[in-house]
Amino acid sequence: MNNNSITTKDVTFKVFRFNSETDYLPTYKEYKMEVTSEEVVLDILNRIKWDFDGSFSYRRSCRHGICGACAMKVNGKATLACKVNMHEMVELFGNEITLEPSSIKRSVKDFIIDKSDFWEKHAQAKPYLEAEIDETPTMENLVSIEDNDKIEDADLCIQCGACHYSCPAVEINEQFMGPAAFVAAYRFGIDTRDDAQGERLDTVDTPAQGVWDCVKCYECADACPKEINPIDKITKLHNMVFESGKVRKNVASRHAVGFAHSIKKHGLLDEGELVRYSEGNIGVLKHVPVALQMFKKGKIVLPWNMPKSDNLDEIQKLIKSSSTTKF
Amino acid sequence: MSKLKYALFTGCTAKESTPEQMMSTLAVADKLGIELVELTEASCCGASHLQDYDDFLSLVLNARNIAYAEKHGLTMVTICNTCQLNTAMTKHRLDNNAELKARVNEKLGEVGLEYKGTSQITHFLYAIIDDFGLDKIKEMVVKPLSQFNIAPFYGCHNIRPSELQNETHKTPESSYRPTSLDDLIIACGGTNVDYEEKNKCCGFHAELQSPKTAATLTGNALAGAMDQNADWMVTPCPLCHLKLDTQYHHASVAIGRDVKMPVLHMQQMVGLALGCTPAELGLQHHVSNVDFV
Ligand code: SF4
Ligand code: SF4
Ligand code: FES
Numbered sequence: 001m002n003n004n005s006i007t008t009k010d011v012t013f014k015v016f017r018f019n020s021e022t023d024y025l026p027t028y029k030e031y032k033m034e035v036t037s038e039e040v041v042l043d044i045l046n047r048i049k050w051d052f053d054g055s056f057s058y059r060r061s062c063r064h065g066i067c068g069a070c071a072m073k074v075n076g077k078a079t080l081a082c083k084v085n086m087h088e089m090v091e092l093f094g095n096e097i098t099l100e101p102s103s104i105k106r107s108v109k110d111f112i113i114d115k116s117d118f119w120e121k122h123a124q125a126k127p128y129l130e131a132e133i134d135e136t137p138t139m140e141n142l143v144s145i146e147d148n149d150k151i152e153d154a155d156l157c158i159q160c161g162a163c164h165y166s167c168p169a170v171e172i173n174e175q176f177m178g179p180a181a182f183v184a185a186y187r188f189g190i191d192t193r194d195d196a197q198g199e200r201l202d203t204v205d206t207p208a209q210g211v212w213d214c215v216k217c218y219e220c221a222d223a224c225p226k227e228i229n230p231i232d233k234i235t236k237l238h239n240m241v242f243e244s245g246k247v248r249k250n251v252a253s254r255h256a257v258g259f260a261h262s263i264k265k266h267g268l269l270d271e272g273e274l275v276r277y278s279e280g281n282i283g284v285l286k287h288v289p290v291a292l293q294m295f296k297k298g299k300i301v302l303p304w305n306m307p308k309s310d311n312l313d314e315i316q317k318l319i320k321s322s323s324t325t326k327f
Numbered sequence: 328m329s330k331l332k333y334a335l336f337t338g339c340t341a342k343e344s345t346p347e348q349m350m351s352t353l354a355v356a357d358k359l360g361i362e363l364v365e366l367t368e369a370s371c372c373g374a375s376h377l378q379d380y381d382d383f384l385s386l387v388l389n390a391r392n393i394a395y396a397e398k399h400g401l402t403m404v405t406i407c408n409t410c411q412l413n414t415a416m417t418k419h420r421l422d423n424n425a426e427l428k429a430r431v432n433e434k435l436g437e438v439g440l441e442y443k444g445t446s447q448i449t450h451f452l453y454a455i456i457d458d459f460g461l462d463k464i465k466e467m468v469v470k471p472l473s474q475f476n477i478a479p480f481y482g483c484h485n486i487r488p489s490e491l492q493n494e495t496h497k498t499p500e501s502s503y504r505p506t507s508l509d510d511l512i513i514a515c516g517g518t519n520v521d522y523e524e525k526n527k528c529c530g531f532h533a534e535l536q537s538p539k540t541a542a543t544l545t546g547n548a549l550a551g552a553m554d555q556n557a558d559w560m561v562t563p564c565p566l567c568h569l570k571l572d573t574q575y576h577h578a579s580v581a582i583g584r585d586v587k588m589p590v591l592h593m594q595q596m597v598g599l600a601l602g603c604t605p606a607e608l609g610l611q612h613h614v615s616n617v618d619f620v
Binding site: 075076093173207208216217218219221229231235238242252257259260263267268271275278293294298299300301307309310315318319321323324325327 | 339340342343344345346367368369370371373374375376377378379380381382383384387388391434435437438440483484487488489490501502503504523527528530531532533535536537539540541543544573574576577611612613614
């Protein structure tokens, strides 16, 4: 690159600082710098350490976007520090930039976080092949190209935790396994050489920890630096749980199935009936106070007024011929 | 500019629990001179749940909906973020996978339909901003919302996954720093409020399965807007609206703080600025107090 094309920007960085051994609360320290168009976020972290404060701590290793160590957040956006150009971040957010660890509440020292929750949940997914192995094989254990393709990009996960610490369900629900663990459960569950698929599906079908507690916010899809699209794998795990025929029948699974019933009957969704079908006749009672308020405001359609799609027969015919799963 | 015309995919809530969404869409389209042809044959998009149960069925039904828009030769306009995502995602998958498209068309052929991939899909928010134009909206404002601090609530499925949404919207916006709704608030004469939760999840899709997570997310969003002195919130998604407007009680319990504020549909905000009456915009259907109008 020709030197003339290098540009600079003045940026004020607000940087998260915390030492769990000495501090009660974190602080944000300000560092002003002239940033060149060639620098990535990691260069800024280095300069803070080298030029301003040698005690500043963070993780990095490969500097090539493959070890996952440098995952952190720029203005709340999950970022691999070694991969993301700083000027691009300034273009997006302006020249006041907040740098924080992946998870503020898990900071041990500055950007170094305690990732044990991530690893525990990852381990829950059994991120390895379980198979009876012939110790004296006469040929390789071959996988067809077609079967290998099903693994998709799930194999590329570098366990950086960007998705995990961007996931609001992980933040609120301590048991929720989180997107990266689901990527692993999918990666090994879909592998034809693996014998533990049933066990894995059972794990991800468990209420509170499993796939049903995902709020479908797609934060993980945007957070992942390897473009793995974890929620796409979560959808596939849902499908696998249903296809296995061993799905737990509860409010979560009935909620998904309820859509098919309703569409078959009306084309549209019967919202009230969906809640009753999902919750059951007793469970639905807890929704009565909100339903009454809504009824008063003309927000509940009574069964006999339920609208229907035109050409409903077409929809019904398609449901009959295109359904691939039974419940 | 020739008259804008779209095939309207209403989704289910506009026909049921958010009648005001339908009323305000029609009122605003009328004011702006936008013609909407309702796709009365359309089915539910599956709301991101049917696909968990039966992905192929979800594709076929969504492709059928798009096929009807194609029959009219029109861009499909949605008025729900989740309808937008499911429909746009179906289009993306079929347009990029000839084999899948053929399998889906084999089914659609049974009812005399074909998915071609000729219709675009956009949300009414983006139709207003990209096709109609913010400057023209600004010129048409008769009752500027100048006395209000308005908190935009974007809703996940209009802004994420960014790759898909950037391919769908004419003006790409960052899911980490979306601007469309802020720009629209300003065009209507209001003051846009910046707060951390504006591009976060309201929790709607996990309300039955994971009530605590869902209620906490709703509470955080309402509290975030309140803490920045918002007078009210505005959202382009009827599902976010339902969650924020009707579930504030659960949200208050979940976060241990009283959170309640008026939440308007994007169309209602535009309608008020354009001089529609509250009744035309269906404000009487709100559960939270909307006395400020
Ligand atoms: S889509 Fe689901 S798994 Fe992904 S970040 Fe959101 S809640 Fe978490
Ligand atoms: S799925 Fe992506 S974001 Fe999540 S841990 Fe793996 S590489 Fe990181
Ligand atoms: S240092 Fe290895 S991914 Fe950034």
